[in-house]
Amino acid sequence: MAKHHVTTTINGDPTEFLCETRQTLLDCLRDELELTGSKEGCASGDCGACSVMLDGRLVCACLVLGVEADGANIETIEGVAQGEQLHPIQRHFLEEAALQCGVCTPGFIVAAKALLEKNPDPTETEARYWLAGNLCRCTGYDKIIRAVMNAAAEMRGA
């Protein structure tokens, strides 16, 4: 069948792509648009490595069809930094050594940003539960949670 013509906004830029019904948003981002910052770790919504924002809500891009992006507003890891200016969460991930291999990192940063936009002053427990859908096998989460909490404090001006 003919492909769908999807018109969407990605990281603020009007974007168009063609996709088949069965292609996920993650497939479209990575394969059609060459936005490979979102990673595929499981393709079943269990690891969070493909976390993106869809109309203001945090989702796994592997569990959204590409065609569902039509008319939507999407934000990916590629849109988190403003030019050379890193987002405070990105900076704290670096300063707190919150990554080892780095493959889960884009998903964590997108998810953590969503958390702090909704809840600027989370408790450690709230941060841990919010990020429970993002698997990291390297760090044991300790430094990730510290980075998120420290970024939150900085963003609050604390």
Place this chain on the structure above:
Amino acid sequence: MQFATPTTVKEAVKCLAGAKGKARVLAGGTDLLVQLRAGRVDPGLIVDLKHIPELTRIKREDGGFRVGAAVSGAALGENAAFRKAWPGVLEGLELIGSTQIQSRASLGGNLCNGSPAADSVPGLIAAAATCRIAGPKGTREAKVEDIVTGPGKTTLKADELLVSFFLPKRPKRAGDAYLRLIPRTEMDIAVVGAGVSLVLDSKGVCTEARVALGAVAAKPLLVKAAAKALIGSTVDDTALDALAAACSAACKPIDDKRGTIEYRTKVAGVLARRAALIALERARAA
């Protein structure tokens, strides 16, 4: 594979009825996309329901709530009035998957997926929630406990569509709760789930109760004997022991990768008891 985005219920039903090959509806997609990827389903048509107002809105109705079948967990969780009235129903819904899943997963999808372990279903059954189902001949109403008949199987026909849930008005001194057992703290499918809803009179005696269990049989169970154990009591230890025993007795579980028959049977009673205590506390505070 075709894709349709109807904007009315009527249109959606028409899509389903006219589909060449099997049609699948898409709400949050958190089950459907996994099944597609694994090759377990290969529908000829996918019908996205999220452009239909009735499926995506939360409305007050007769003092209760009418919740669209495709309303996401995140959206329902932001409704303060609903959270106050039905915290147990919300607990069940909010336990499904991660934050990411919550942005998409819905009560309707969780029910229609037909899993015996669906987290939101025991709470809905305990709440005596009903479903509005649309088909080619109009709409019908059904009890939530009458929808799922076995793993992956429901009483919905191929051309029918779950539109919304109705949760009745809460009387004074009412409370509900849902608990599940998973090995981790998040991200697992329930090994056992227990939902309890109860109402107290002014003296603290339980006048109404409904108890439902998940993951302990081929479908979610309404356990009338467990409710009976609470009604007329002050939800004291004796009543709770009877409730736990009734729950364990109602279980017809299987051994699988997530738990054993023995384990599920015992823990069903443990969780129902704990959920009843939380519901009790909430009823006293309400």
Place this chain on the structure above:
Amino acid sequence: MGNEENQLRIIDYSGREFRHIGTRPVRPDGVDKVTGRANFGADFTVNGMIFGRVVRSPHAHARIKKINIDKALAVPGVKAVVTGQDFPQIDPADKAVGEVVVSYYDLSRNVIARDKVLYDGHAVAAVAATSAAIAERAAALVEVEYEVLKPVMSVADALKKNAPLLHKDLFTSGVEPKPEKPSNVAARTEFRLGDPAAAFADAEVIVEREFSTQTVHQGYIEPHACVASVANDGYVSIWCSSQGQFMVRSFTAKFCGIEESKVKVIPAEIGGGFGGKTVIYLEPLAVMLARKAGRAVKMTMTRDEVLRATGPTSGGIARAKVGARKDGTLVSGELELHYEAGAFAGSPVALGCMTGFAPYHMENVSCVGWDVVVNRPKAAAYRAPGAPVAAFAVESVLDELAQQLGMDPIELRLKNAAREGTQAPYGVKFNRIGYAETLEAAKNHPHYQIPLGPNQGRGVASGFWFNIGGSSSAEVMVNPDGTVIVVTGNPDIGGSRASMALMAAEVFGIDVAHIKPIIADTESVPFSMLTGGSRVTFATGKAVIEAAQDAVNDMKRRAAKMWDVDLAQVDWENGRAVCIESDQHKPLSMADIAAKADKTGGAISGKANINAKGAGPGFGTHICDVEVDPETGRVTVLRYTAIQDVGKAIHPSYVEGQLQGGAVQGIGWALNEEYVYDAEGRLQNTGFLDYRMPVASDLPMIDTVLVEVPNEGHPYGVRGVGETPIVPPLGAVANAVSRAIGKRVADLPLSPPRLLSIIDGK
């Protein structure tokens, strides 16, 4: 939020002063990794590439009778199909000895089955097509006719008298006389000190118990992925993520029958490995498909494929026995291990035997290991391969011994701790080691003093890992502006670029920000062994130090020329050449020297190709507090502290990260991770939903203490640190749970159903 002061507390026994080492700069590759720019295995594309898909066995054990690829080939868009018949035969005697023994014959049959499939998910064919969707459809059309055989799923199954045989030519090695009949037991190994049987007669207390663990997976988040391209002249290029581009080169060349010199491997960033990417799966398939199709081929695994068909580590049975005097002195120990190797020989059982009792000074020890093949995926290395299961058994019986003696478990270990000069059961005499120091740190840690509540328990356990050295190469190039590029051949799996840069900075005496470490392809840097065995910071680090010194020497020569003085007059201080005993020459910075390089002999660089000896062993001690829900058997980890002798922490944050990550992998192993097979040998939990790795909300902060007893074999005292941290947690968690419920737990994982049945006495 955690004990931050403790996190940062470092006990340094070296007394040396460093300017750069021990600081915590931002890692050089960091910005790319927090912005999504870093390219991992699946992020590469090549013009004109097509997509490969593997056809996998649905059976755990079957003979392949026939494969018909006609229908698959007929699908429009399909460009090539390969089966085992397309691959060359490998000599069965062709083996490599590394951290675990690698048989190329077996490994090539693991990459693609020939006459038999040996586990659910074993590759039998591969298809390449113009789109991933077409490849997937075509893969389903490859017709494989199987004669299904009875699967052998456990050690007990495998040892049965009339058990089906996985390999008709497998005869147990290490037994005398050589067996006349083949079996599922590939090997017996033994390590012995003294006369343990006789020594048990002197024991006043004996504790003996059998333990079991299940198959677990490394669980890296990045699935295997590669792109392969074969040029018309036969030269092969492979872009992939792995734990060693040189390993990929040699294995792929061998399995495809191509000269190694014709294969170039370009390393991608690697999204976790933990040993699981020290072998290959896709690359030979992609190369053979690319050769047939005349197009570059990209292959990526799904998570389902990763779990079904890539290297888990062995489940096993461990029997441990210790004898002691009433004062706690250990007089004898025995350990017998049966490890599941998976479909081909080569479980890490020998390493289990070597490590189990290594933390203890004992004169009489016997460790016997059995390598048993079963119809599960071939075991690959997993972080300290073989050690965690052995340590679980030994640390559990020691805990039980401490309870029987009424002794503090740390005191018991201190009394028997291996120290400098201790003869280890596997043969070596230890140099200066820091095991006792980890125990002292544990004893004095605030965590150890916190009172416990009801249903709570505290467990202590220790662990040992050898750490290895081996061949590594490094080249440093001084840029015209005086900054430096450090080139090595080891994939950066957890911050090693930062360590390399810091060590180079220490040698040069310049800010680490002026050093750019890069990881080169197989044609741009000399051979380096794998990123594995906790060897990179030690061995490749040593190469970087020597290469940097080489460059410094070169720059001193250049300065001597520029000043027209004797080389002996030139010293090197804080990034500058200084002239000894003369004020008339202003010190020359690296930029000054580099700017004049063309006048003093051309470009400036240094290199070192070494085979690093003297890797210092690592010892760790962990403390774990748990709470058990007695009605459901659920375990909550309340507090966790990991203490380790790290030699010298080059970048302390990444060293702490190794301790934390290893501890959490061990917690997962202990509590909820396991392979679940049905009666036919099909894996039931092929995703992260039911292969339950710890999530953020399962855990507390993981406190760490870095003990620094320098390794004499490294210029800065470095010991490997990556593997030791996964050795103690199984015992630490199990000991904590045992103490919480008042019963000894011996079977992992301690999932709620299993633990509740123990609590309820069933």
